[in-house]
Amino acid sequence: MSTITEIETDAQWQQVLSSVPPSTLLIASFHAPWAAPCAQMATVLSTLASEYPVTEPLSTKWVSINAEELSDISETYDVTAVPFLVLLRNGEVVETVSGSSAVKVRTAIEKHAKKDSAAAKDAGATNGVSQPVEAAETDPAKAKEELFKRLGDLVKAAPVMLFMKGTPSAPQCGFSRQLVGILRENSVKYGFFNILADDDVRQGLKEYAEWPTFPQLWIDGELVGGLDIVKEELSSDSDFFKPYSVAVEATS
Numbered sequence: 001m002s003t004i005t006e007i008e009t010d011a012q013w014q015q016v017l018s019s020v021p022p023s024t025l026l027i028a029s030f031h032a033p034w035a036a037p038c039a040q041m042a043t044v045l046s047t048l049a050s051e052y053p054v055t056e057p058l059s060t061k062w063v064s065i066n067a068e069e070l071s072d073i074s075e076t077y078d079v080t081a082v083p084f085l086v087l088l089r090n091g092e093v094v095e096t097v098s099g100s101s102a103v104k105v106r107t108a109i110e111k112h113a114k115k116d117s118a119a120a121k122d123a124g125a126t127n128g129v130s131q132p133v134e135a136a137e138t139d140p141a142k143a144k145e146e147l148f149k150r151l152g153d154l155v156k157a158a159p160v161m162l163f164m165k166g167t168p169s170a171p172q173c174g175f176s177r178q179l180v181g182i183l184r185e186n187s188v189k190y191g192f193f194n195i196l197a198d199d200d201v202r203q204g205l206k207e208y209a210e211w212p213t214f215p216q217l218w219i220d221g222e223l224v225g226g227l228d229i230v231k232e233e234l235s236s237d238s239d240f241f242k243p244y245s246v247a248v249e250a251t252s
């Protein structure tokens with residue numbers, strides 16, 4: 001399970017560049033703390049990273065970079081907007097992805113990185129070709145198993161996770177907008193996922209959750225429900241969100 005390292009200095013970035021083996025795909029995610037889509041991208045990337053092994057030789061190395069604080073690095077890679085993903089191999093840029101499309105990011109990473117290099121080698125040997133055969137592509141049961149594993153991680157990406165249409169600053173549906181408003185009113189700290197950016201998550205989560213619509217609110221990896229259920233919970237217990245609130249309480 002790979003994890004993402006936050007780069008703090010130019011020197012640390014140089015150190016990563018020089019220490020990553022030539023066969024490893026270096027995945028650098030540029031972000032800004034104030035940009036909500038970057039928070040969503042961080043969730044997407046940590047879920048993706050967890051799908052890649054950490055056994056040697058590393059197939060991937062994952063880092064994230066504050067685009068404003070480390071502006072020299074941003075300039076080197078022409079980062080003018082965030083989120084922005086740079087994929088490098090052997091110090092050379094092999095692909096960049098601008099924007100917050102989870103589908104584009106996943107596709108680009110999967111194109112350049114092998115999830116399991118041993119399996120890929122085996123497939124190459126038996127087929128006499130160098131391209132790996134992706135089991136999940138040909139086996140729907142395996143694809144579903146992988147999707148459900150990903151969803152299991154995603155619903156636990158933050159203690160309170162909102163699966164919504166659009167983003168908190170630009171909801172794309174009235175139900176999602178209302179739930180964002182409720183969370184804001186109750187000062188709830190939450191992670192979110194824009195299901196309009198990933199149709200696999202949109203359709204898969206309905207089955208995984210046994211809940212046919214969005215928004216969906218998950219707390220500690222358990223489904224609470226949609227907008228109506230959240231309203232009901234709050235009307236029977238006004239402190240429902242208290243454990244997840246970031247509101248500063250007055251001391252008496």
Ligand SMILES: N[C@@H](CCC(=O)N[C@@H](CS)C(=O)NCC(=O)O)C(=O)O
Pocket residue numbers: 165173175202212213214215225226227228229
């Ligand atoms: N009463 C529902 C309203 C949610 C709803 O009906 N959502 C619809 C329209 S936004 C939906 O997600 N449909 C499935 C889809 O679009 O994939 C609730 O309490 O959350």
